[in-house]
Amino acid sequence: MLNMSEGVARLGELADHPVVSTLARVFAAAGRDLAIVGGPVRDALLGRTTHDLDFTTDARPDEILALVKPVSSVQWDVGRAFGTIGARVQGEQVEITTYRADSYDGVTRKPTVEFGDTLEADLTRRDFTVNAMALRVPARTLVDPTGGLEDLLAGRLRTPIDPAVSFGDDPLRMLRAARFASQLEFTVDDDTRHAITDLRHTLQIVSPERIQAELVRLLATDDPVRGIRVLVDTGLVEEFLPEIPALRLEVDEHHHHKDVYEHSLTALRQAIALERQRHPGSAPDVPLRLAALLHDIGKPATRRLEPGGGVTFHHHDVKGARMARKRLQALRFDAATTTVVSRLVELHLRFFGYAEGAWTDAAVRRYVRDAGDELERLHILTRADVTTRNKRKAQRLASAYDDIESRIATLREQEEMDAIRPELDGNRIQEILGLKPGREVGEAYRFLLDLRLDEGMVGPEEAERRLREWWAARS
Numbered sequence: 001m002l003n004m005s006e007g008v009a010r011l012g013e014l015a016d017h018p019v020v021s022t023l024a025r026v027f028a029a030a031g032r033d034l035a036i037v038g039g040p041v042r043d044a045l046l047g048r049t050t051h052d053l054d055f056t057t058d059a060r061p062d063e064i065l066a067l068v069k070p071v072s073s074v075q076w077d078v079g080r081a082f083g084t085i086g087a088r089v090q091g092e093q094v095e096i097t098t099y100r101a102d103s104y105d106g107v108t109r110k111p112t113v114e115f116g117d118t119l120e121a122d123l124t125r126r127d128f129t130v131n132a133m134a135l136r137v138p139a140r141t142l143v144d145p146t147g148g149l150e151d152l153l154a155g156r157l158r159t160p161i162d163p164a165v166s167f168g169d170d171p172l173r174m175l176r177a178a179r180f181a182s183q184l185e186f187t188v189d190d191d192t193r194h195a196i197t198d199l200r201h202t203l204q205i206v207s208p209e210r211i212q213a214e215l216v217r218l219l220a221t222d223d224p225v226r227g228i229r230v231l232v233d234t235g236l237v238e239e240f241l242p243e244i245p246a247l248r249l250e251v252d253e254h255h256h257h258k259d260v261y262e263h264s265l266t267a268l269r270q271a272i273a274l275e276r277q278r279h280p281g282s283a284p285d286v287p288l289r290l291a292a293l294l295h296d297i298g299k300p301a302t303r304r305l306e307p308g309g310g311v312t313f314h315h316h317d318v319k320g321a322r323m324a325r326k327r328l329q330a331l332r333f334d335a336a337t338t339t340v341v342s343r344l345v346e347l348h349l350r351f352f353g354y355a356e357g358a359w360t361d362a363a364v365r366r367y368v369r370d371a372g373d374e375l376e377r378l379h380i381l382t383r384a385d386v387t388t389r390n391k392r393k394a395q396r397l398a399s400a401y402d403d404i405e406s407r408i409a410t411l412r413e414q415e416e417m418d419a420i421r422p423e424l425d426g427n428r429i430q431e432i433l434g435l436k437p438g439r440e441v442g443e444a445y446r447f448l449l450d451l452r453l454d455e456g457m458v459g460p461e462e463a464e465r466r467l468r469e470w471w472a473a474r475s
Helices: 004-015 018-029 039-046 061-071 119-124 148-154 163-169 172-184 190-205 208-219 224-234 260-278 286-294 316-330 335-347 352-356 361-384 391-415 426-433 439-455 460-474
Strands: 035-037 053-057 074-076 084-089 092-098 134-136 141-143
Touching: 004 018, 004 039, 004 134, 018 053, 018 061, 018 084, 018 092, 035 039, 035 119, 039 053, 039 134, 039 148, 061 074, 061 084, 061 092, 119 134, 119 141, 163 172, 163 190, 172 190, 172 208, 172 224, 190 224, 208 224, 208 286, 224 260, 260 286, 260 361, 286 316, 286 335, 286 361, 316 335, 335 361, 361 391, 361 439, 426 439, 426 460, 439 460
Parallel strands: 053 092
Antiparallel strands: 035 053, 035 134, 074 084, 084 092, 134 141
16 A cells, blocks of 8 residues: 655655766756656655666757766667667666657557657656656656556556547557556556557557567566456457467356366466575566466367367367467567477476376486476476366375476486486497488487486497397388
């Protein structure tokens, strides 16, 4: 709950920040306005940590640059065309932007930049009221022309102007609504939510790269599920990730199965909890969270209604991996993230065969080999995938996975599984079998690798004997 007296005190602390006071002094001496704007003001009032310092001023870009040069170690002006000058002041990165009065053409997201004359007009053009507050410095005056403080108190997200106009100007703001709903744990105002539903198709003018960036920011929040529900309930997610609402499979009176959509959201929350438990203090693992969200997207396409009321989803792991790869590529995710997520989706069912019956050491080795560098993420995803309310079943699965992790650790110590290789390398295979480099050498290598996985170390002489037998039988 926002405490006004504490909030005022924190605004005072923000104004006393060495970087803020330095810039305030410089701009005041030049007869220019300066105000801290947006996120830093909002976060100070909420008692949240402020990571960036953003300022706005009536000075034009050239004058901003001239004013900050004497008090900064480096400056950059890549945003000059949009009125923004960046600088590093006392070791901290800041951005200072001229008052703006942007207008959009409704076809692209590129604004026609028009510099404004007042702080109040600049604030009105921002995305949400809680981000449309400013603290004038050095005067320490809170400027809130659109009711942002009231919305902070209510835990509400609302646009400063008519949401249809705001989202019509910049459709990316609709995605930002979902992200801020999660980040701030706020509720999206009804009018704002209805406007998202009505204007969701306008997201098509936004580039995949920008959509991807907002999705990543949403998944990196403490509770992305809140924002995902906003995306699904408004229909906005249909425009860039339709596989998620497709998880809400129809259930008839004769065929019953778990709600796959709710299961996926629960798995995501459980994966985040396990991620924090196993790696406290680490940055959010977005590829893992993507995999948790997408791990069952192959189910709608593979669902089969069986006689007697049963439902099957055979090979939904393989289907889902292909779907995940295609969707992430369309959203312009990098190759590494795409590969990690699709691989985790493909492997997420592998463990359940272990729970049904003890694996041999060879099966455990293959599990580790197939997971490769993603073994730790697979551990988390597999555990998070257990969302049953049957406590006995949940305990049985948890115990089975405790066992497999223990066996993996033991086998690692015994055989250094992270670097597992056949006992004969490719050159030795060629010498023994009289082969030149090619497909047959690869087949022989895989035979020896399977031998190693099945039986462990047998020694080079035995490996050579087995290789010759295999080759003779093959020939």
